[in-house]
Amino acid sequence: MATNKNATINDVAAAAGVSRATVSRALAGYGRISKQTVDHVRSVAEGLGYRPNALAVAMRAGKTKTIGLVVISDFTNAFFDRATKSIIDRAKELGFRVLIQHSDEDVAVERVAVETMLSNQVDGIILVPASTTKHSHLTPKKLGGKPVVIIDRMLDIQRFTTVTTGDEVAAKEAVLYAGESGHTNLGFLIAVPGIRGFTSTQPEIPITSVQERVDGFELGVKTAKAKSVWVYSEDKQAIAESAVEKLLDSPKAPTIIFTSNNDMLLAVLKVVGERGLTIGKDISVVSFDDSPWAAAMVPGITVISRPVEELGSIAVTELVEAIEGNTKPKEIVLPASLVIRGSVAKLTKSK
Amino acid sequence: MATNKNATINDVAAAAGVSRATVSRALAGYGRISKQTVDHVRSVAEGLGYRPNALAVAMRAGKTKTIGLVVISDFTNAFFDRATKSIIDRAKELGFRVLIQHSDEDVAVERVAVETMLSNQVDGIILVPASTTKHSHLTPKKLGGKPVVIIDRMLDIQRFTTVTTGDEVAAKEAVLYAGESGHTNLGFLIAVPGIRGFTSTQPEIPITSVQERVDGFELGVKTAKAKSVWVYSEDKQAIAESAVEKLLDSPKAPTIIFTSNNDMLLAVLKVVGERGLTIGKDISVVSFDDSPWAAAMVPGITVISRPVEELGSIAVTELVEAIEGNTKPKEIVLPASLVIRGSVAKLTKSK
DNA sequence: ACGGAATGCGAGAACGGTCTCGCAATTCTC
DNA sequence: GAGAATTGCGAGACCGTTCTCGCATTCCGT
Structure with missing residues (x-):
């Protein structure tokens, strides 16, 4: 079994009967070198299947x-x-x-x-x-x-x-859109990394993008003078589903649920579907982040799309x-x- | 602005007052070297934030x-x-x-x-x-x-x-399951890379995994003695949707559609939804490849899941x-x- | 006290490139 | 035809490691 090492510049130099420096010049096309030598070296290199070792190049070049x-x-x-x-x-x-x-x-x-x-x-x-x-x-x-x-x-x-991405502005816009559509009881499902289980009191949010979304949602709620219910959940399917249950069962049940990402949206879809509710009719949904499946569902999910x-x-x-x-x-x-x-x-x- | 180059082994050697070889020995923990020297070199290296250049190591080691x-x-x-x-x-x-x-x-x-x-x-x-x-x-x-x-x-x-993955066996199994559920008119939507548009005559399939799926489906159809309609489509949402339309409008309209991947499944979902049909009731679906959303939908999509x-x-x-x-x-x-x-x-x- | 073994460490080659420098050969200039 | 300029190429340093080899020094046994 031939261990078929790849050709190095030394092999090319030897085969072409020139020095390493000349090979380098011929292939990189710089410095003083005759056309004949360039052609010769290049054909030899090609014949050997020579390809410069990127590691060596990188080391030299820094x-x-x-x-x-x-x-x-x-x-x-x-x-x-x-x-x-x-x-x-x-x-x-x-x-x-x-x-x-x-x-x-x-x-x-x-x-x-x-x-x-x-x-x-x-x-x-x-x-x-x-x-x-x-x-x-x-x-x-x-x-x-x-x-x-x-x-x-x-x-x-x-x-x-x-x-x-400007999540705060977009989050507010989404809430205002819901307001214009007649929704006054709004539910929010926010995924917060690092927490366990779910809670309705706002925990510390370690990520600015999520914080922005919460801020934007809050701003929208204030501007639209709507009522709101919030649940902050661990980013885990089963737990998010319980969080959705809680949202739907709260005294002032929301007519629309906003989710902070796609995973939360899936939890909403699951629970809502199991309760026999129809999206866009019995219950409304808006989620952060677009995806092929959110677009392909019927009705399509209204989303806050980020570029x-x-x-x-x-x-x-x-x-x-x-x-x-x-x-x-x-x-x-x-x-x-x-x-x-x-x-x-x-x-x-x-x- | 200090261009803050990272420390090299030479810097460590100089700072510790030893040779490069000794630094290497101390850090890698091999060869004959005194415990004191090891400790000394290690603390110096740590102080300098020294981290071996992986490129140089790789070059040396091959x-x-x-x-x-x-x-x-x-x-x-x-x-x-x-x-x-x-x-x-x-x-x-x-x-x-x-x-x-x-x-x-x-x-x-x-x-x-x-x-x-x-x-x-x-x-x-x-x-x-x-x-x-x-x-x-x-x-x-x-x-x-x-x-x-x-x-x-x-x-x-x-x-x-x-x-x-053993797609042929699984594809056949899926078809047989459909047969047991009472389906006798089966539709198949196969994504074939490289073709344009869609066709109902089997094109050349350049990928063995897709070929296997087709073979498995065919085997199932034969075994179950069912009727079948086939459409082979370009892997593009809009085109796949037209392909689904064709499938649904064929003379012997299938009661179930099998798709060869998730993208095709999305096309089915879209068209079927727009026609007001309910999955799992008016029309049935089985797709290759599981995904979080296929599981979260209600009803959940029955899939051929690959590990x-x-x-x-x-x-x-x-x-x-x-x-x-x-x-x-x-x-x-x-x-x-x-x-x-x-x-x-x-x-x-x-x- | 002296020879041999063990110990600790440095010098230097090697990995595969790039690039500067200098030397020889050719060409040019008047 | 002699000196200068140009051309083509090789020698060798360098990038940051690892690792072999050999040289001092210390240690041990007798």
């Missing part, structure tokens, strides 16, 4: 053309898979590769992930931070000066470029810019928008 | 502890995101990193992706091949002897370890085994199973 992506994982959440795909694709366009690690919403795991990326000499990192406040592994010193772009959420420091692909793409563009030149940190906020389908019933106002 | 993953992308397809996640996680357990590229079902893109991986010196590759027959970029020579594990589909050669996480995990385990020792190629087939929910109506047999 650049790897690789960016690290640390997401909290949970691909069930439609957001992160779409973001991941758009990041990989945009990176490819710009000539970068992507190394992916999951933090599972755990700061300790995130820390290790970042260290792994750094020891792999990534040129920069895109990070969905597990915590707003815990970022001692993200000091300039520990990062070795490598740029970082934060997406989806914000940190309590403004050291990095941040790409987020996820754009977010990922912009994050890469910004990061690469920071890698190649020195840029100042900026805060980029992309607009989220209400996509109206059929899941919100028009209530006849009984004034 | 191993990168990285595996390449080439998937056809399409994260909307629930299969690939779950597979990707399980692969990353299992790789992490075994001390490997994962480099991801998408082929978009295009052999040319797949070829480039594989070459990129190889030039990045991955230790092995996990591949979802875009084509059964076109694999000239996967010769032992081009691969430089690096092992490859094929998942989800098979090639027409048996050079590589393959991890797939995707297990598949990914096994693929990594096999690949790492091949990387570390020399193993023979094997064909691993994991069982897919029918998950019965409420989307198949029990028909009273009118004999």
Whole structure:
């Protein structure tokens, strides 16, 4: 069994009867070298199936053309898979590769992930931070000066470029839309990482994006002068379902339920369906984040859609810019928008 | 602005007043070295925040502890995101990193992706091949002897370890279940990559997993002695919807529709919903691949569930085994199973 | 007290590239 | 036709590690 090692530049040099330097010149096309030599070396290299060792190139250059992506994982959440795909694709366009690690919403795991990326000499990192406040592994010193772009959420420091979506505005807009449709008793189901079970008193929310959604919802409730019931739930199907039960059984049962993400929406769908209620008629629903299935259901679910692909793409563009030149940190906020389908019933106002 | 380069082993050696070799020994814990020196070097290294350059280590060792993953992308397809996640996680357990590229079902893109991986010196590759027959970029020579594990589909050669699911058996089982439930007019909606529009005559199917599903369905139809209508569709929402219309409008309208993947299921849901039909009552549905939303809907969708996480995990385990020792190629087939929910109506047999 | 074994550590090569420098050969200039 | 300029290419340093080899020094036994 031939262990078929790939050809190195030395092999090419030997086969072509020239020095390593000449091979390098011929293939990269720089420096003083005759056309004949270039052609000769190139054909020899091709014949040998030579391909430069990216590791060696990176070591010499001090650049790897690789960016690290640390997401909290949970691909069930439609957001992160779409973001991941758009990041990989945009990176490819710009000539970068992507190394992916999951933090599972755990700061300790995130820390290790970042260290792994750094020891792999990534040129920069895109990070969905597990915590707003815990970022001692993200000091300039520990990062070795490598740029970082934060997406989806914000940190309590403004050291990095941040790409987020304007969830507060969109959340308020959604509530006002419900108000215009005649809904006055509103229910809210908010997924909060880190809590156990569910509760109706607002817990500490460790993630700015969720906080924004809550703020926007509250603002909407205030503006519309509506009544509201809130449940904050662990991000787990079974528990979220109990939370929905509680929402539906509360004294002033809401005619519409707003959910902070797709997983919560699924819980609503399940419980509501089991009770024999029809979406868009007996009960209304609005959820954060669009997905193919939310669009394909009948009636389609009215959602607050975030420009996820754009977010990922912009994050890469910004990061690469920071890698190649020195840029100042900026805060980029992309607009989220209400996509109206059929899941919100028009209530006849009984004034 | 301090460009804060990360400390190298030379910095540590200088700071500790010893040679590079000694630092290496102290940190890796091998060779003849005094306990005092070890402690001293370690504390100095920690103080400097030293972390070995993985590139240099890899170059020296000839191993990168990285595996390449080439998937056809399409994260909307629930299969690939779950597979990707399980692969990353299992790789992490075994001390490997994962480099991801998408082929978009295009052999040319797949070829480039594989070459990129190889030039990045991955230790092995996990591949979802875009084509059964076109694999000239996967010769032992081009691969430089690096092992490859094929998942989800098979090639027409048996050079590589393959991890797939037993879709034929499961497809047949699903059809028989429908027969037992009283269905005799069966509809099939098959997504075929590479075709345009939709057709009712069977086109060439470039992917073994889809072929298996078709074979299994056909076997079931034969065994159950049922009538069947088939539509083969491009994998695009709008077109799939037209295909569903055609299925429902065919002379012998089916009472149940089988779909070859989740995207097709969504098309069925949409059209059926728009026609005011109720799933599990007016029309029945069975789909390949489980998903959170298929489970959360009411009624839940009866699906043929494939052990995707297990598949990914096994693929990594096999690949790492091949990387570390020399193993023979094997064909691993994991069982897919029918998950019965409420989307198949029990028909009273009118004999 | 002296030879041999054990111990601790440094020098230097190697991995596979890139790139600067300098040398020889050719061409140009008047 | 002699000196200068240009051209083409090789030698060797370097990136950050690991690891083999060999050299001092200490330790032990007799």
